[in-house]
Amino acid sequence: MRTVEITAFGPAENLRLGERPVPQPGLGELLIRVAASGVNRPDVIQRLGHYPPPPGASDLPGLEVAGTVVSGDGAALAQAGLAVGDRVCALVAGGGYADHCVAPVAQCLPVPEGLGDVEAASLPENYFTVWSNVFDRGRLKAGETLLVQGGSSGIGVTAIQLGKAFGATVLATAGSEEKCAACVRLGAQHAINYKSQDFVAEVQRLTDGRGVDVILDMVAGDYVAREVQCLAEDGRLVIIAVQGGIRSELNAGLVLRKRLTVTGSTLRVRPVAFKGAIAQSLRTQVWPLFAGGALKPVIHATFAAADAAKAHALMESNQHIGKIVLTW
Numbered sequence: 001m002r003t004v005e006i007t008a009f010g011p012a013e014n015l016r017l018g019e020r021p022v023p024q025p026g027l028g029e030l031l032i033r034v035a036a037s038g039v040n041r042p043d044v045i046q047r048l049g050h051y052p053p054p055p056g057a058s059d060l061p062g063l064e065v066a067g068t069v070v071s072g073d074g075a076a077l078a079q080a081g082l083a084v085g086d087r088v089c090a091l092v093a094g095g096g097y098a099d100h101c102v103a104p105v106a107q108c109l110p111v112p113e114g115l116g117d118v119e120a121a122s123l124p125e126n127y128f129t130v131w132s133n134v135f136d137r138g139r140l141k142a143g144e145t146l147l148v149q150g151g152s153s154g155i156g157v158t159a160i161q162l163g164k165a166f167g168a169t170v171l172a173t174a175g176s177e178e179k180c181a182a183c184v185r186l187g188a189q190h191a192i193n194y195k196s197q198d199f200v201a202e203v204q205r206l207t208d209g210r211g212v213d214v215i216l217d218m219v220a221g222d223y224v225a226r227e228v229q230c231l232a233e234d235g236r237l238v239i240i241a242v243q244g245g246i247r248s249e250l251n252a253g254l255v256l257r258k259r260l261t262v263t264g265s266t267l268r269v270r271p272v273a274f275k276g277a278i279a280q281s282l283r284t285q286v287w288p289l290f291a292g293g294a295l296k297p298v299i300h301a302t303f304a305a306a307d308a309a310k311a312h313a314l315m316e317s318n319q320h321i322g323k324i325v326l327t328w
């Protein structure tokens with residue numbers, strides 16, 4: 001099979017096409033002929049040498065793919081209602097940058113009605129992550145307010161749309177006026193340009209001093225102290241990345257006075273059963289919303305897999321709004 005290899009940790013140019021034997025699916029697994037592979041920030045961090053694949057996972061980058069089922073564990077396929085020849089998208093712990101990919105059947109979902117391969121490949125990593133963190137850990141409910149930091153990221157555009165679709169009021173932050181406008185088009189009630197405005201003051205103003213119920217945070221660092229100020233009583237802060245640094249201070253008095261929850265998680269290392277449970281929720285509660293138009297993949301750019309270096313360079317330039325996808 002053709003692959004995109006990290007030839008050495010370092011700059012995007014270190015991504016090169018390679019060849020490897022096609023992997024064989026084991027118990028509970030299937031093999032996908034990959035049409036498209038989603039690009040995620042964790043792939044960039046892996047390429048830089050700061051995010052090793054978990055034990056047992058492929059050393060190839062790539063956390064999500066879409067394509068056609070070639071073969072697999074018949075019993076597991078039948079149990080999941082899938083068959084050879086079906087179009088699927090899958091969450092994987094690595095190995096997505098290749099034209100064939102083995103995935104646990106439990107982490108595969110049928111391509112939502114009406115979507116192409118590129119759109120389907122853009123979904124798993126972000127939808128699994130946002131569902132697990134905003135709805136499971138963050139317990140977001142209809143009628144509540146969600147603040148999405150980094151609203152124009154792949155994660156952000158997903159969180160805005162899902163929050164809105166499930167009846168929440170969504171606020172977002174982004175680093176330019178263009179990105180803020182995109183967040184509003186996707187369903188945010190208001191977007192805050194964090195480079196020119198103080199998001200704490202803006203959240204207080206927009207919520208009449210009440211604060212927000214849930215914050216999805218991909219920055220951490222000095223954001224945590226400010227986010228604690230933004231939370232309403234019984235608010236939940238969910239940290240999914242530490243782009244602003246791992247050390248944070250917070251006012252513990254505010255935590256107890258407002259009965260706050262500070263939590264977080266990373267998806268990649270979690271067991272198949274955990275990811276399978278998320279897949280079930282997505283299949284029943286979220287996938288039908290694509291057909292109705294309440295959810296829409298946001299594709300910023302596609303690149304041939306041979307140009308994976310260009311795709312990573314684009315992500316590192318931070319010019320994108322939504323997703324970058326590789327095609328085979």
Ligand SMILES: NC(=O)c1ccc[n+]([C@@H]2O[C@H](COP(=O)([O-])OP(=O)(O)OC[C@H]3O[C@@H](n4cnc5c(N)ncnc54)[C@H](OP(=O)(O)O)[C@@H]3O)[C@@H](O)[C@H]2O)c1
Binds near residue numbers: 266
């Ligand atoms: N925990 C997990 O399981 C998990 C899973 C997937 C992804 N992640 C993490 O989630 C983040 C987003 O992933 P992605 O693939 O969607 O990447 P992405 O599209 O490259 O997004 C990165 C985003 O971070 C935003 N950002 C950076 N500094 C910021 C700041 N100070 N304030 C507000 N926003 C800021 C950028 O916004 P501007 O360009 O507007 O500055 C950009 O939109 C990454 O950090 C990734 O590692 C975590």
